[in-house]
Amino acid sequence: MISAIKGAKDILPAESGKWRRLEAAVRERFRRANYGEIRTPVFEETALFKRGVGESADIVRKEMYAFEDMSGTSIALKPEMTAPVVRAYVEHKLGKSQPLVKAYYLAPMFRQERPQAGRQRQFHQFGSEALGSDAAALDVETIQLAYDLLRDLGLTKLDVKINSLGKPADRAKFVGELRAYLRDREDALSEDSRRRLDVNALRVLDSKDERDQQALDGAPKLADFLDEESRDRFAEVCETLDAVGVPYLVEERLVRGLDYYTETTFEIQSPSVGSQSALCGGGRYDNLVELLGGDPTPGVGFAAGIERILLALENENVAEEKTDKIDAYIVSLEKNPRVAYPVAVELRRAGFVAEFDYLGRSVKAQMREANRLEAERVIFLGGEEAERGEVSVKNMSGGEQTTLPRESLVNHLRETRSA
RNA sequence: GUGAGCGUAGCUCAGGUGGUUAGAGCGCCAGGUUGUGGCCCUGGAGGCCGUGGGUUCAAGUCCCAUCGUUCACCCCA
Missing domain, CATH: 3.40.50.800 (Anticodon-binding domain)
Known part of the structure; x- marks a missing residue:
């Protein structure tokens, strides 16, 4: 008997109804905020993700489904959607015909990880990307759209966590000092974190290991390295979130795994799923368009995991209305x-x-x-x-x-x- | 990639210390109603006990391997 690929799941007729309802809600929310749907191919040149997402991110380092096509080009099933959207934005010069492009998507993603609760090898995300404005209001719109949607779907236990990573130069300075600080007490760190020290020292910050968190007491703080502009815009993001009634928690140690993030980053977590508690994550990426060959253009976006949301809805016992009745x-x-x-x-x-x-x-x-x-x-x-x-x-x-x-x-x- | 748990009917699971024809609930089919559902009753179908090897007079049960799966680490949605 041939079964489905590990980590890939069939969505059977009995359960596809709740998918359609969720998808309809997603489309409706984005429509109201004037986001247009973008659909990109399931595969891209592997180089796009290497350059866009970054060589240090695990999702490109060891989790991509990559293969060579007949011409010998390395192709990868998309592990995330920001790089493809930006690629399409640059390729079709969308910024030339309109100064601000707001797009949303709903698509399958692929990462070769070991499956567990809330994690599959083929999974589905919806999300948005807004390119062409560095307004703090757009950061907030991104967070608010994601938050409202999850709320409207019926989830009540949601933790919005936000942070600012500042500008790349400031962050680099901070990472340098953090690494130096941690090197001095390397013995106190977990094995994983000693490895992280070399690959991506920032990631030590959100380690789950007690020892690491203890070692971090007294470590340099990212916030102290941000310039005034970054600090002001983060304050504006917070104020605007207050203005639209989105509850949040500033989480200094929230770092995200993808290299392209700048300034605002955020995550929405749910205690109702397993250990993979992030339903949604995103942030600003002001250098990515340029990095992928376009004119310097600021951008901000988020991605939400549909399987995780469905899991949270199930665990919070949110009732689903039955719609597939017979006349x-x-x-x-x-x-x-x-x-x-x-x-x-x-x-x-x-x-x-x-x-x-x-x-x-x-x-x-x-x-x-x-x-x-x-x-x-x-x-x-x-x-x-x-x-x-x-x-x-x-x-x-x-x-x-x-x-x-x-x-x-x-x-x-x-x-x-x-x- | 690392660790732990679990693989018995379509589904959820029982099957002390190895010992006759492997069970239950739900679901499915039929009947109880010459043409009428939900509840109830009766009957029935359905099982290479994941796979391969080993120990034994005898393995669903013990041992090894393998595959699958689940959860956690890692990482992330």
Whole structure:
């Protein structure tokens, strides 16, 4: 038996409804804020991610699904969406025809990690990228859009954490001093953090290891290295978040794993999922467009993990409304699919959701099926009514049943259709 | 990549110290109602006990390997 690739999951008909509802909510929110949908290919040149996301990020260092195509070009399934969006922005010179581009996406991503709760190898993200403005209001809009959406989906336990990474030069200065500080007490660090010291010293900050957090007491603070401009704009971000009623926590040790972030970064976490608690993460990336060959253009965006959101909704017992109901189930007393099928076609062509039995099952079984499908009504075909050219229609919630001429069935259903 | 747990019916799981034809609940099918659901009752179908090897008179049960899966680390959505 061949099964799905490790870490890739089927979304079966029974569960795709909640995906469609979530996706519809996402599209609606972005529409209201005037974001246009962007769709990019599932694969890109591997070089795009190496350059855009950064060689030190794990997602490009060891987690990419990369392969060579027939021409020998290295291709990678996209592990994240910011680099592709920026690539498309530069390639199509979108900035030339309008100064500000606001785009959203909803797409599968691929990372070759060991699966666990809230983590898959193929997973789905939605998110936004806004290119062309360095306004703090745009940072806030990004955070607020993500936060409101999660709230509206029904999640109540959300922690918004924000921080500022400042400008690359300031951050580099800080990382230098942090590394020096930690080198002096390398013995006190966890093994992982000693490795991080070389690869990406910033990551020691958000280590889960007690020893690391202790060693960090008295370490240099990133905030002290920000220039005045960065400090002012971060203050403005905080004030504006207050103004639109988004609760947040300034988390000095919040660093993000992707190299392109500058200034504002944020994460929205949920205690309702496993240890992979980040439902959403994002921030500003003011140098990325230039890095990928465009004119210097500021940008800001976020990405949210759909599987994690669904997991959080499930764990918080958020009820989902059932929408895939049946208008009419056609029961054939003759137990012959041939009899019911033309009636189903007639109803379907008239716009109703109609179903019948294809298996020649007993009337009782057909009724059970109608009940299982939560059919609003059942239409009985055959018997005495058929001899008189009539059919019977039963309302499944109340149980009342009426008999009427076969020709007036569609009209009757239309007239008595419930809202 | 590292560590730990778990693989028995479609699903969720029982199966002390190895010992006859491997069980339950739910689901599915049929009947109880010559043509009517939800509740109830009766019956039925459905199992290379993940795979391979080993120990033993005897393995679902013990040992080894392997694959899969889950959770955690790492990393991140």
